[in-house]
Amino acid sequence: MDTKRISSGRRIVATPDQQTPSDGYLARLVKYVPTEFITIFLTINGFVTSGQLKLSTQQYWIVFAILLAANAIYIWRATSQKGQSPATTQIVVATILYVVFAYSIGGPFKNMSNYRPELGAIILPIALFIAGFIVPKPQPVALEKRV
Numbered sequence: 001m002d003t004k005r006i007s008s009g010r011r012i013v014a015t016p017d018q019q020t021p022s023d024g025y026l027a028r029l030v031k032y033v034p035t036e037f038i039t040i041f042l043t044i045n046g047f048v049t050s051g052q053l054k055l056s057t058q059q060y061w062i063v064f065a066i067l068l069a070a071n072a073i074y075i076w077r078a079t080s081q082k083g084q085s086p087a088t089t090q091i092v093v094a095t096i097l098y099v100v101f102a103y104s105i106g107g108p109f110k111n112m113s114n115y116r117p118e119l120g121a122i123i124l125p126i127a128l129f130i131a132g133f134i135v136p137k138p139q140p141v142a143l144e145k146r147v
Helices: 025-032 035-050 057-079 088-105 107-111 117-131
Strands: 003-006 143-146
Touching (some): 025 117, 057 107, 088 107
């Protein structure tokens, strides 16, 4: 029996028609959160906080910036589909969420005179809540045939 499924991978599916199901709130939220880079940042932050890794403030900002750029590039590559424009909304939202997570964790932000950890604790859940409601511009969906 032949069945068809949406080939979306990490890309958020937002379709202009009702025949092809779009990703819902939770699916969009899961695809927006850059878990790979949050995990890397948490690991590095753990080593820095425990003293096992010595980084100057400048070096820590460089690590943060490299991960920020790598996050955007990774999301772009992971969501690329032949014949479709880049998933710009998803790239931007995932990159912003990386910054929000990093701020709430502390990282190099802790060295700023106006850093407020309670602000990170407030902004993170609000940003996550809002992100799930962001629906990218509808794109045609590639269907693949499954046997």
